[in-house]
Amino acid sequence: MSGHLVTAGETMALIAAVQVGSLASNRDMRLSVAGAETNVAIGVARLGGRATWISRLGNDGFGELIQRELRAERVEALVQIDTGRPTGLMIKERPNAMRTHVRYYRSGSAASAMTAFDVDSETIAAADVLHVTGITPALGPGPASAVQHAVDIARQHGTRVSVDLNYRSSLWSREDAGPVLKHLVERADAVFAGPEEAALVVPDGHHEELARSLSGLGPDQVILKLGGDGAYALVDGQPHTLAALSVPVVDTVGAGDAFVAGYLAEWMAAEPPAQRLRTAVTAGAFACTALGDWEGLPTREDLRTLGSPDSVQR
Amino acid sequence: MSGHLVTAGETMALIAAVQVGSLASNRDMRLSVAGAETNVAIGVARLGGRATWISRLGNDGFGELIQRELRAERVEALVQIDTGRPTGLMIKERPNAMRTHVRYYRSGSAASAMTAFDVDSETIAAADVLHVTGITPALGPGPASAVQHAVDIARQHGTRVSVDLNYRSSLWSREDAGPVLKHLVERADAVFAGPEEAALVVPDGHHEELARSLSGLGPDQVILKLGGDGAYALVDGQPHTLAALSVPVVDTVGAGDAFVAGYLAEWMAAEPPAQRLRTAVTAGAFACTALGDWEGLPTREDLRTLGSPDSVQR
Amino acid sequence: MSGHLVTAGETMALIAAVQVGSLASNRDMRLSVAGAETNVAIGVARLGGRATWISRLGNDGFGELIQRELRAERVEALVQIDTGRPTGLMIKERPNAMRTHVRYYRSGSAASAMTAFDVDSETIAAADVLHVTGITPALGPGPASAVQHAVDIARQHGTRVSVDLNYRSSLWSREDAGPVLKHLVERADAVFAGPEEAALVVPDGHHEELARSLSGLGPDQVILKLGGDGAYALVDGQPHTLAALSVPVVDTVGAGDAFVAGYLAEWMAAEPPAQRLRTAVTAGAFACTALGDWEGLPTREDLRTLGSPDSVQR
Amino acid sequence: MSGHLVTAGETMALIAAVQVGSLASNRDMRLSVAGAETNVAIGVARLGGRATWISRLGNDGFGELIQRELRAERVEALVQIDTGRPTGLMIKERPNAMRTHVRYYRSGSAASAMTAFDVDSETIAAADVLHVTGITPALGPGPASAVQHAVDIARQHGTRVSVDLNYRSSLWSREDAGPVLKHLVERADAVFAGPEEAALVVPDGHHEELARSLSGLGPDQVILKLGGDGAYALVDGQPHTLAALSVPVVDTVGAGDAFVAGYLAEWMAAEPPAQRLRTAVTAGAFACTALGDWEGLPTREDLRTLGSPDSVQR
Amino acid sequence: MSGHLVTAGETMALIAAVQVGSLASNRDMRLSVAGAETNVAIGVARLGGRATWISRLGNDGFGELIQRELRAERVEALVQIDTGRPTGLMIKERPNAMRTHVRYYRSGSAASAMTAFDVDSETIAAADVLHVTGITPALGPGPASAVQHAVDIARQHGTRVSVDLNYRSSLWSREDAGPVLKHLVERADAVFAGPEEAALVVPDGHHEELARSLSGLGPDQVILKLGGDGAYALVDGQPHTLAALSVPVVDTVGAGDAFVAGYLAEWMAAEPPAQRLRTAVTAGAFACTALGDWEGLPTREDLRTLGSPDSVQR
Amino acid sequence: MSGHLVTAGETMALIAAVQVGSLASNRDMRLSVAGAETNVAIGVARLGGRATWISRLGNDGFGELIQRELRAERVEALVQIDTGRPTGLMIKERPNAMRTHVRYYRSGSAASAMTAFDVDSETIAAADVLHVTGITPALGPGPASAVQHAVDIARQHGTRVSVDLNYRSSLWSREDAGPVLKHLVERADAVFAGPEEAALVVPDGHHEELARSLSGLGPDQVILKLGGDGAYALVDGQPHTLAALSVPVVDTVGAGDAFVAGYLAEWMAAEPPAQRLRTAVTAGAFACTALGDWEGLPTREDLRTLGSPDSVQR
Numbered sequence A, B, C, D, E, F: 001m002s003g004h005l006v007t008a009g010e011t012m013a014l015i016a017a018v019q020v021g022s023l024a025s026n027r028d029m030r031l032s033v034a035g036a037e038t039n040v041a042i043g044v045a046r047l048g049g050r051a052t053w054i055s056r057l058g059n060d061g062f063g064e065l066i067q068r069e070l071r072a073e074r075v076e077a078l079v080q081i082d083t084g085r086p087t088g089l090m091i092k093e094r095p096n097a098m099r100t101h102v103r104y105y106r107s108g109s110a111a112s113a114m115t116a117f118d119v120d121s122e123t124i125a126a127a128d129v130l131h132v133t134g135i136t137p138a139l140g141p142g143p144a145s146a147v148q149h150a151v152d153i154a155r156q157h158g159t160r161v162s163v164d165l166n167y168r169s170s171l172w173s174r175e176d177a178g179p180v181l182k183h184l185v186e187r188a189d190a191v192f193a194g195p196e197e198a199a200l201v202v203p204d205g206h207h208e209e210l211a212r213s214l215s216g217l218g219p220d221q222v223i224l225k226l227g228g229d230g231a232y233a234l235v236d237g238q239p240h241t242l243a244a245l246s247v248p249v250v251d252t253v254g255a256g257d258a259f260v261a262g263y264l265a266e267w268m269a270a271e272p273p274a275q276r277l278r279t280a281v282t283a284g285a286f287a288c289t290a291l292g293d294w295e296g297l298p299t300r301e302d303l304r305t306l307g308s309p310d311s312v313q314r
């Protein structure tokens, strides 16, 4: 059995500048969709798992596009259509080759009006893992309560809880985020974080210290995402480190979600920690080799071909 | 003397789908900027007038782009930068060749936080014409009071007042809009409206009835924009009709603003009503022959060349 | 109840030149997918029906893309993956504004190896309508037997049979096609054809003659598609004519499939003939207003908005 | 035998704005090559004739591109490479859907330094037709003498002389052009002109008057190109009129050269005047149905398929 | 004297995805043409040699495009038009930055129906070098016999024979390929191979072993292409090694053909082995610095400028 | 006070190939504007200084575009419109990843007809710095006298003189350039040069020797631009060296102008030499991280954010 993941959060239309350069001289943009939770859900579905996403969308072309893409990716969408609010929107711009700016048009969005009532208890109760992120509580009191409620249900029914801290500085301050994220960590089974994010919840320190402190708050599994340096994990008290794979990097945005998807797919498939990390790191690497937040996520077959010698197949 | 126009309102980034078709299969989009008031201001500036625009913008790439375009078009921008709110955004999509959908991401925008305090009294007092639209009062109480305050100042200092009703059904209901627009009409010298818009304020009827009713509320000049049918005007009680020019139509959005710009430029230049209308109708036609809400607006030289026989110049 | 349509046939990757002009100076192309049967299936699904498609695909990127698009469009694909044969491919080119050339790379394709064994009897038996086209029998003996077998099953189980003649001159001659198409007509409940296609099966004549002759072979419903002239139908002996809707035409390819989808969706929903034709003609018109063979197919909501007065919605 | 055409003149790189609209908001451009004489030469070669072009090019990428395209089109290029002068360049812009602006960067170009010494006497002497235009004499004294010298050689050796007046107002005034063009007409066997161009040389009048006056100067064949109205010809004293074909018009630039190519190809093939005009008018129509000055020129096979009923071939 | 190369094989239309990424989110493609043998022929022609290519093409736009490009590149095409079979087609896709997939639509193509009768004996007898590849025998019995026949003729008339093993795993198995390639090697004067390809014919080993074994089968010249590691050659028993040039790599596909073209051009020009290799390695490097299988091939002038200090010329 | 820079010279339309590769297979081009002097002026304006540019432009779309961009960038343009001459044009092509070709269509341009009379004495007299380049004297006697006259005025009125040698080999020979550039150096306060350019004026040597020799001719400040190696400066006899910043390089064209702008902005702001160089080197680095000759020039805020840790801001 490959497992069933449920997640909840906001997914938005994503309009990204096609070229590097100032907006004044680079007017070509490209539409896609993105959201940390659906990125993970798509990643799990591509690896053969079942994935369900709970949210709200506007009654507009962007909402339809999101649902269409999720159907295409085999993610089940349990979605309320909010006829009075628009689907959230994200603008991605690269003024020069050193910088990526992501700006949100999500205040007042359909998903920001999500509440605990949107959370489908039966689905969560029947799932293997509930995955939530630290983005959703920052969207407003409704979404915050939805996340807490989902975690409550999961814990009551033995559904394992996975949390990615995913701190977004444009949504809330480090001071506001800290206690909320801590509360999530305390009730999670698995926690994913970058070192800076970990330091919002526990005292700063080197990787092992951060992981041990986080684990001390509750979760058996703490996995630190280290970008180009790979990952450090503490699973049932055992440390694991894995270097990143060396790949031609096209776009690193989404690597973290790919990593989480890889880890969770293997965890649900009852693979041992080393294998979870291996798939996580490989999925993270794959995500870096194509444009887009989730478009480069690997399938099982992709995982197999990575490392085959000849890059041109004909 | 060519006259000085002052206007106030919201201008947004405009991201438009490049191709006709559903968003799912047409992901290419293009960034520009648009706003009814700056469309008019640009139109006046291209025709040789002076134009000033009062508003708020976010501290972001879109805000910079708007300011850059206005400088390029010689429109003076009296703008507050609101570091806590984003610049408004507009999405334009053509699901098929029969439909254009315009959706706004402007609730909570910088310009929606505009207030009467943003209105620069001296600039308005010294100007020849103040031009406002029925869009701004729909953006919130702050913008509504800004418009009313601007009109008050204009009337106190003998600056003529121009109003384009510009009803936007996605911003407010016909019921909410009616009395507000009526109040604006009562205090205007010149009013522009489509027949349906006019019927928000006065009893429905044929063109002359609508115009007479509107004029009865105060304004000396009532100009009905009739799309491909041209225009009907009642100026100092005298009726004028002018057919639209026959041109290859590329994009009709913005024709109304072009028309208003043409009319106001000639009014400020003390041209007689027939000439005002002629330039209005020509400017409206020009705007239809190029993509974009204002990009096709004519210069004085363009007005001269329209009607020259040979379309290929070499 | 909205009904369940089953269909079988080949769907291909479609690579179309972006611009009108010779290939030498127009190298930009665009990838999508198309096939007469899935065009109809998508059309039915968009109108709220259930649609299932039976076929074979290659184990390649094109096959994945087809499956992805069908999931996105809610069409169920009962598909065998043929690891030894490629997914079929179609090239569309417009050397000038007067001509469209469609060329096929489908000989030896996965779907051309389809056989009667691919046909899922239970699915057909349980469906409301089986829809097949005159293209599939032209793909080879396997596909021909698959179509005949599917029709056999349908007739045995009381599933109604719909046939669109869809003659393709590049696949077979008029002589070869005639008897095969005739055999299909004889066993169909509803037949769709253009006048030239009808004349492959029955003696040429004016619309009523053609329809009466076709109906004389068996089917209760004969519907002639007349392009810009609309449609002529003979249903239970009663003639119906309906003019085409006047719309801005962007691409007429696919109008016929849209028409069929509209008709079948209403037939399955037990709507009377006049309503079937009305939806058929409207769907055909919609398909003409956007690029692509199926991308412009309408939803129920689209049908409602057609005819609403204002084309710019904001 | 299909005949051998020789021509001489300037061909340039052509950079055209991709979209209709002001340069400020339409920065995408596309590179091709164009020149009235090579347009005609390509047209003749596509219709099965042999064509040779005499000119100068710069030692640069544009010059290479021109030679490459001519090889591709089977036009022989007798070209001197001028290492000290650039290949000429032409900019085409469509500020709106009503206007096309063509501007030249050809003063000081390689071809403007052409002289009588560049003219290959043997080639002209052995050819069936020499075709020259009224553009070349406007490029400077060298090109003017080259044209005159070419005509001298042709007349001495019995090579028939074809002249297209092709008046370009940006190169010289009507006053300067008149006598030069008249001198060309006097020594031509066939003359092509628009009515306005004809009036540079003979007194203005209706079509027949213009043609008779031109013919009175020497040429047996005078063909007036009338754009969307077709053509009027006076051949050996006999009048011929032919309406334009009704086609979907994409770009009319180059229609005149296509017309000339069609006429000359048939003249060289000894076809009677009616057939010359028929091919001329068809070639002109074809040229209008694709972008580019020569890209839409027809082959013999294209001429055959025009008029076939079904525009979608599959 | 610069020499005359004859080659025979299949050239196809090549449609390549413009962007790296999955087909689902990267629909833009670009059309060009490619084939190992014409790549070499173009390379030789650009270096000043004469090159002739023997093959079959379909009666379609792709076949015309191929002929047009070859004319443009000064390669003579001795081509039969097969009205019943299409021109072959190749799809190139880069799902991520690590992988290039090339898939063929060439089974049943015009060139796959090539036979020994297509081979023009006189042309081969009069040429300096016949170049064939290991691709053609894999296309079917007809092409295989065409290659063998061409080699026979060459050997009879003293035309030197060059073979590039060019193993394509999607066309045949290593087992099937081995003996056929061995037979070609035995009758060649010069053999080009990658180390893995060499090991299809002779026992695996290090570069010198592979080269000596291959040379033992007959050819005086064995040249191993080593990608980014340059080349190893054994010419008349003498070993030569040359490192690759360090260049900014854009697309390595086609480097091997460029290398072969460089080598053969110098061999035909009677340059010594070291110079042959130098030009080969330089041509291979050039090919890597531009997109496309042959578009980056150098001219003699390009060879001269490589190594000039300033990369921006103005 | 931030200072006022005046500069004079030619600015052109710039049409650049979008892709790397030969023109034959890369026809997409993109229009912008560029000129060494306005690049510097824009750089100074972005850093908060005032900048004025003196020149001539044609009465055409390119001239309008240049003026529009300069308004957008807050550079004042004192421009004569020359109705008889075109605006200059520059073509940028990258035949492969190793080479950039820049070719000019500026002979006979409006700016090449500039004379000493175009120079506005009052503006120069009132400015803080006059900046000129070695390009302008190469455009013809008029521009040469304009530059000399501008320098005369500056020296008379105590306006400091900055010179960038900017040798362009396509405009004049090293022999012609040497004495003219030397004369400029002798009368400058600050001189910018690459080492090769310096060697046109003084004996070749290592960086310090070159700088000391140049300084010996008059200027207190000599700054050598060393590309990827940073810069060497001799200011008031004191040597300064600064390494280049390590950035992802997209396009190095324009780095020199950015460097000069950074230096001059700080010099006018009375910053010490070390700070001038720091800003110069940072501006040069910024210019390399975006496409275009000036588009990547930094603002003061950009200077601040460089070096901030997180490259993705959200």
Ligand SMILES: Nc1ncnc2c1ncn2[C@@H]1O[C@H](COP(=O)(O)OP(=O)(O)O)[C@@H](O)[C@H]1O
Pocket (backbone or CB within 6 Å): A194, A224, A225, A226, A227, A228, A229, A230, A231, A243, A244, A245, A246, A247, A249, A252, A253, A254, A255, A256, A257, A259, A280, A281, A282, A283, A284, A285, A288
């Ligand atoms: N440049 C890279 N090269 C290879 N793998 C990477 C790279 N960047 C990230 N990854 C992989 O993706 C994982 C998550 O990336 P990271 O940047 O840490 O997450 P986030 O996107 O959440 O900031 C890393 O642990 C690593 O395994």
Ligand SMILES: Nc1ncnc2c1ncn2[C@@H]1O[C@H](COP(=O)(O)OP(=O)(O)O)[C@@H](O)[C@H]1O
Pocket (backbone or CB within 6 Å): B194, B224, B225, B226, B227, B228, B229, B230, B231, B243, B244, B245, B246, B247, B249, B252, B253, B254, B255, B256, B257, B259, B280, B281, B282, B283, B284, B285, B288
């Ligand atoms: N299709 C058209 N052809 C020519 N002129 C037009 C066309 N549409 C609009 N115009 C001109 O522009 C003016 C304003 O257009 P209209 O559509 O009435 O305004 P709005 O954009 O405010 O709805 C019209 O009065 C007419 O003069």
Ligand SMILES: Nc1ncnc2c1ncn2[C@@H]1O[C@H](COP(=O)(O)OP(=O)(O)O)[C@@H](O)[C@H]1O
Pocket (backbone or CB within 6 Å): C194, C224, C225, C226, C227, C228, C229, C230, C231, C243, C244, C245, C246, C247, C249, C252, C253, C254, C255, C256, C257, C259, C280, C281, C282, C283, C284, C285, C288
């Ligand atoms: N130009 C058009 N305008 C409006 N409707 C059209 C047009 N062309 C086709 N249709 C509609 O689509 C239907 C099917 O189109 P048709 O061209 O007859 O089918 P096919 O694509 O099978 O040849 C027509 O019956 C008509 O209702």
Ligand SMILES: Nc1ncnc2c1ncn2[C@@H]1O[C@H](COP(=O)(O)OP(=O)(O)O)[C@@H](O)[C@H]1O
Pocket (backbone or CB within 6 Å): D194, D224, D225, D226, D227, D228, D229, D230, D231, D243, D244, D245, D246, D247, D249, D252, D253, D254, D255, D256, D257, D259, D280, D281, D282, D283, D284, D285, D288
């Ligand atoms: N709109 C059109 N429709 C059909 N044929 C046209 C059209 N315009 C031109 N042609 C054909 O091309 C010929 C030459 O076109 P014309 O515009 O007169 O030449 P020129 O390009 O030299 O001005 C015409 O005589 C006519 O036959």
Ligand SMILES: Nc1ncnc2c1ncn2[C@@H]1O[C@H](COP(=O)(O)OP(=O)(O)O)[C@@H](O)[C@H]1O
Pocket (backbone or CB within 6 Å): E194, E224, E225, E226, E227, E228, E229, E230, E231, E243, E244, E245, E246, E247, E249, E252, E253, E254, E255, E256, E257, E259, E280, E281, E282, E283, E284, E285, E288
């Ligand atoms: N990355 C590279 N950099 C420089 N030169 C290269 C590179 N790759 C290939 N080459 C040159 O091209 C030649 C052929 O390339 P190779 O990849 O071995 O051939 P093939 O395309 O047949 O596999 C090499 O011998 C080398 O000289």
Ligand SMILES: Nc1ncnc2c1ncn2[C@@H]1O[C@H](COP(=O)(O)OP(=O)(O)O)[C@@H](O)[C@H]1O
Pocket (backbone or CB within 6 Å): F194, F224, F225, F226, F227, F228, F229, F230, F231, F243, F244, F245, F246, F247, F249, F252, F253, F254, F255, F256, F257, F259, F280, F281, F282, F283, F284, F285, F288
């Ligand atoms: N590759 C690079 N990386 C970082 N900075 C650079 C690079 N190239 C140039 N620069 C900066 O820009 C400055 C000017 O560049 P340079 O190439 O010397 O000028 P120019 O464009 O006049 O030839 C250099 O002094 C350096 O500070």
